[in-house]
Amino acid sequence: xxxxxxxxxxxxxxxxxxxLAAPDRLRHLYLLGKTGxxxxxxxQDLCLQDIRNGEGVCFMDPHGDSVEWLLARIPRERLKDVVxxxxxxxxxxxxxNLLEAGDDAEKGFLASECIRxxxxxxxxxxxxxxxxxxxxxxxxxxxxxxxxxGGSLLDIPRLFIDPGFERERRRFLTDATVxxxxxKQMAHTSSFHKSEMLNYFLSKFGPFLSDPLMRxxxxxxxxxxxxxxxxxxxxxxxxxxxxxxxxxxxxxxLGLILLARLQSAVFARAGRSADVRxxxxxxxxxxxxxxxxxxxxxxxxxxxxxxxxxxAHQYLAQLTDGIREAVFGNVGTQLAFEVSAEDAKxxxxxxxxxxxxxxxxxxxxxxxxxxxxxxxTSQAFSGITLPPExxxxxxxxxxxxxxxxxxxxxxxxxxxxxxxxxxxx
Numbered sequence: 001x002x003x004x005x006x007x008x009x010x011x012x013x014x015x016x017x018x019x020l021a022a023p024d025r026l027r028h029l030y031l032l033g034k035t036g037x038x039x040x041x042x043x044q045d046l047c048l049q050d051i052r053n054g055e056g057v058c059f060m061d062p063h064g065d066s067v068e069w070l071l072a073r074i075p076r077e078r079l080k081d082v083v084x085x086x087x088x089x090x091x092x093x094x095x096x097n098l099l100e101a102g103d104d105a106e107k108g109f110l111a112s113e114c115i116r117x118x119x120x121x122x123x124x125x126x127x128x129x130x131x132x133x134x135x136x137x138x139x140x141x142x143x144x145x146x147x148x149x150g151g152s153l154l155d156i157p158r159l160f161i162d163p164g165f166e167r168e169r170r171r172f173l174t175d176a177t178v179x180x181x182x183x184k185q186m187a188h189t190s191s192f193h194k195s196e197m198l199n200y201f202l203s204k205f206g207p208f209l210s211d212p213l214m215r216x217x218x219x220x221x222x223x224x225x226x227x228x229x230x231x232x233x234x235x236x237x238x239x240x241x242x243x244x245x246x247x248x249x250x251x252x253x254l255g256l257i258l259l260a261r262l263q264s265a266v267f268a269r270a271g272r273s274a275d276v277r278x279x280x281x282x283x284x285x286x287x288x289x290x291x292x293x294x295x296x297x298x299x300x301x302x303x304x305x306x307x308x309x310x311x312a313h314q315y316l317a318q319l320t321d322g323i324r325e326a327v328f329g330n331v332g333t334q335l336a337f338e339v340s341a342e343d344a345k346x347x348x349x350x351x352x353x354x355x356x357x358x359x360x361x362x363x364x365x366x367x368x369x370x371x372x373x374x375x376x377t378s379q380a381f382s383g384i385t386l387p388p389e390x391x392x393x394x395x396x397x398x399x400x401x402x403x404x405x406x407x408x409x410x411x412x413x414x415x416x417x418x419x420x421x422x423x424x425x
Contacts, residue, residue, distance in 0.1 A: 002053040004046050006335070006369065007383040018383050020333060022279065024372040026303040030327055031312040031367075032347070033337025038365040038385045039312045042335065043283050044069050045386045046310065050281050051078060056234035058227075058262060059283045060255055060290065064242035071238065071398040072391040079397070083225050083237045084405040087254055088245035090213055092410035095220030097152045098257045099145050106264055111142040113260040114153070116292035120256060121249065122204055130204075137201055140181040148172035150221035150423075153257075157205045158424075160198055207249055214250055216413065218257075219420045224409040227265035231280045231306075255290040263298050269305045277306035287311045288318040296326035316343045332372030335383075338362040351380040 003019045020029070029046075031039045043059075044066050050057045052075055061067045067084070074082060085094055098114060101107040115135050123129035141159050145151035148169050158165050166182070173179050186194070208214045230237050239258055241251040262282065269277050284290060302309060311331070316324060328350075336347055336359055344356040351359065354368050362368070365385045371378045 002049075002055070004049045004053075005386065006042060006046065006333075006371075007367065007385050009381060009383050011381075018369065018371065020371065021374070024332060024375065025281065025308040026279070026306065027332030027372050027375070028299065028303075028309040028311070028330060029333045029335070030331040031310075031335045031337070032316070032343065033312075033314065033335075033339055033367070035314055036364065037337035037362070038367070039335075039337060040066050040285065041365065041385045041388065042367075043285060043310060043312060045389075047281075047283055048073055048389070051075065051236055054078075054234060056231055056236070056278065056280045057283065058230070058237040058239070058280070060239045060241060060258065060285065060287075062241050062243060062251060062255070062286045062289065064240045064245065066285065067238045067240045068398070069391075071401050073389070074236070074397045074401050076397070078236060079401050079404055080408075081234065081236045082401040082405050083230065083235055083409055084240070084402055085225075085237065085258070086240040086402075087213065087217055087250065088240065088242060089406070089410070090216070091413045092406045093213075093216040093220075093413060093416050094224040094410050095222055095416075096217050096254060096257055096261075097220060097223050098218075098260060099142060099151055099153055099155075100221070100223050101146045106268070107143060107146045109264055109267070110146070110260065111139050113263070113292065113294060114142045115139060116294065117253070117256045117260065118204060120292050121253060133197060134201060134204075136181075137197070140178050143175060143178045144169050144173060144182070147174070147178070152219055152221055154205070154209060154215065154219045157202050157209065160201070208253065211247075211250065213246065214253075215420065216416045217254070220411075220416065221423070223261070224411075227262045228268065231265060231269075232278055234278060234280075252289050256292065259284075259290045259295070260292075263294060266298065266302055266305050266307050279306045279308065281308045281310065283310045285312045286314075288313050288323070291319075291323050293322065296322055299326045299330040315340060316346055332375075332377055334370045334377075335367045336362075336369075337367045338364075354380045 003021050006018045006020055009016045009018050031042060033039050047057050047059050047070060059067060059070065099110055101110050115138055118138065119126065119130050141156045144159060145155050159169060170182055208218060241255050243251045299309065311327065336351060339359050341360055344359040348354065348356045348359060351368055351370065359368065367383050368380045369383050370380050
């Protein structure tokens with residue numbers, strides 16, 4: 001099984017590679033450090049090693065620089081394995097539908113994840129902006145949309161403002177609770193109280209409904225890719241979620257949907273025997289922006305499903321208490337670059353004999369690491385990131401990878417717009 005090299009250890013004049021074995025990677029890897037210290041370099045190097053080793057990877061990049069770096073270095077023999085999700089490529093939009101579901105278990109999971117996504121976007125502190133009433137409407141609406149053929153997140157507002165569409169969708173319902181929601185609760189709610197709640201409810205969908213870019217991506221009924229297939233085929237999934245190109249809220253929403261779809265595919269592997277679960281490696285930079293409450297379950301359970309997770313961010317204060325506990329309770333390999341004084345106080349005891357001063361005065365590209373070796377985490381020691389690898393001159397791998405990905409998974413914008421217009425009548 002392939003090992004990957006994280007960096008170089010220098011001790012008494014001797015340089016040794018710091019490597020991580022495949023079984024230990026399924027206990028995950030976590031990077032903490034200020035911006036610009038070298039975290040992205042580690043991610044890029046590890047992911048490129050995976051790609052060259054024929055492994056399957058998913059890289060979620062909130063800046064776009066790492067995805068561009070990887071695209072320029074894709075080996076020729078792996079060009080057809082690349083799936084580039086780039087929302088900024090407006091002329092060839094991919095479909096990303098949170099609510100495309102199979103069995104009832106997946107429908108229930110996606111409806112719950114839909115609620116968690118809205119909490120993450122609009123009420124991360126659970127202060128009451130998103131409350132029980134909103135949850136109730138959203139859960140029943142999501143299950144109604146998923147009951148019939150096709151249907152996306154952007155169809156949810158239509159259920160409440162288009163009586164004909166509501167009736168058409170209700171024909172497919174078999175869940176007695178959801179049937180009662182429409183027939184007993186909504187049908188007997190006064191127009192005044194309904195309109196009062198409706199304006200509040202619909203306002204949360206406004207940013208996505210009014211954005212042509214998001215409509216062409218999220219309005220498509222069929223996903224352009226299935227994570228179950230990507231995992232089984234060891235595909236290279238690269239998500240360019242650059243906030244500068246598509247806006248911060250849009251980037252966060254798309255990242256949350258991608259992670260929800262991936263989690264659904266990973267948990268669906270429970271019915272497979274361990275020897276046929278193809279290993280797959282997930283990289284998430286600034287992961288605090290994309291982690292809902294179910295991320296805690298993913299960290300604790302994904303190892304047995306063959307998913308190795310790599311996480312990076314800047315400050316511990318960015319994490320909720322639950323996510324922080326899940327990270328430190330489930331991640332086997334931990335890297336600390338230069339951190340703030342506040343974070344050094346928290347993590348220094350775990351990195352002993354490294355001191356708080358050591359952690360706050362590290363040079364760029366230097367780190368301390370607690371490495372998992374055969375299921376046991378080592379004492380902390382120092383490391384340096386690998387030297388940067390230049391892009392191969394003049395081979396044009398990026399352009400070829402982008403073109404092949406568009407052909408295999410994207411649709412021309414005029415076709416998507418015409419299809420969405422026809423579906424809305």
